[in-house]
Amino acid sequence: MWQFTSPQKIIFGEDALDSLEELEGEKALIIAGQTVKRLGLIDKVSELLAEADIDVGVIDNIEPEPSIETVKAVAEIARDFEPDWIIGLGGGSSMDAAKAIWALYERPDLDVGDISPLETLGLRKKARFMCIPTTSGSGSEATWATVITDREGKVKRELASRELVPDVVILEPWLTSTMPPHLTASSGMDALTHAIEAYASNWRNDFSDTLAIKAIQMVFEYLPLAVSNGEDMVAREMMQNAATMAGMAFSNSFVGMAHAIGHSLGAIFGIDHGKAVALFLPHVIRYNGEVVSSRYAEILDALEIDFDFEEDAPNILAQALVELMMEIGLPCEICEMDIDWKDYEAELENLVERALMSSANLAGPREAEFDDYREIIVVAFGSLDKG
Ligand SMILES: [Fe+2]
Known part of the structure; x- marks a missing residue:
């Protein structure tokens, strides 16, 4: 029931x-x-x-x-x-x-x-x-x-x-046309993260799936338009509807690891919520892909993004997200923000501990332990010199 x-x-x-x-x-x-x-x-x-x-x-x-x-x-x-x-x-x-x-x-x-x-x-x-x-x-x-x-x-x-x-x-x-581009971008990625995490959740259901998949399609289509022209009322309307639909989806099937770590990063480094969850989402998709690649393949189908094998779907979806974030001017790696690797490294344990305590772990498709979280958090920092 x-x-x-x-x-x-x-x-x-x-x-x-x-x-x-x-x-x-x-x-x-x-x-x-x-x-x-x-x-x-x-x-x-x-x-x-x-x-x-x-x-x-x-x-x-x-x-x-x-x-x-x-x-x-x-x-x-x-x-x-x-x-x-x-x-x-x-x-x-x-x-x-x-x-x-x-x-x-x-x-x-x-x-x-x-x-x-x-x-x-x-x-x-x-x-x-x-x-x-x-x-x-x-x-x-x-x-x-x-x-x-x-x-x-x-x-x-x-x-x-x-x-x-x-x-x-x-x-x-x-x-919503009063939102500046950076807020349009980060809040839109929050909505997209809700929808994607809801679609991969263990508590997903037919009702939440329908709302989540439609919201994902709408965000991919209309978020770049809303960011580039805040006066585009069609894009604003579609983003508003998508965000509410994604809210209805995750309210009934829950979010996952990207929110668990995003909350940690937000609490410790004061990073905007939408930006924080989006930074981790591609890495979480690759991690969860071991057990829910078919769900990510369905998302790619809905987005009309080609792929040959289902096991490639997590990686291709993660890449599509990175491209979307670049298009709307959001950082794709934590090193692109004002966070020094030494400060980040010093907080690694704290970041993991907080993520592990988050209620967002309740319905994630793949259980994660300390080392799993640690690896995602390190990789998400990005490729700049960590010396
Ligand atoms: Fe969120």
């Missing part, structure tokens, strides 16, 4: 945001960060909600990698304001924060750590939950997971509950 959980309603395409004018409710609390505020997107959403006669409250200071303290403080504000809609507006951080804030608003008796797939939360007694992403990558708008940082314990808490999936997702293409 298995189950598939996804948002109840996804409103997408040109003018999707205008649907807010017809939203039914009395009070909405918008949860966003400073960038979204600066871009005027909070004002735009607030205006549309006002057209629907909805009172609007705004939280505009959600930090990247939101903390437990932020979540608790905003939940307190929500309890005073008593909204019947909680709206996460922005990238993964704002949407993740909004999920946890909503849970604590509904259940003041809960602690952040109580958000668990094993717990019945009983949400939706006070408010419904909406996500409006302004980036195309994290997939948070489609998932039932949230990552909240415990600054005291210096760890990221990976929390999840199927109840956290939004009631409504609005995918308005022009919202």
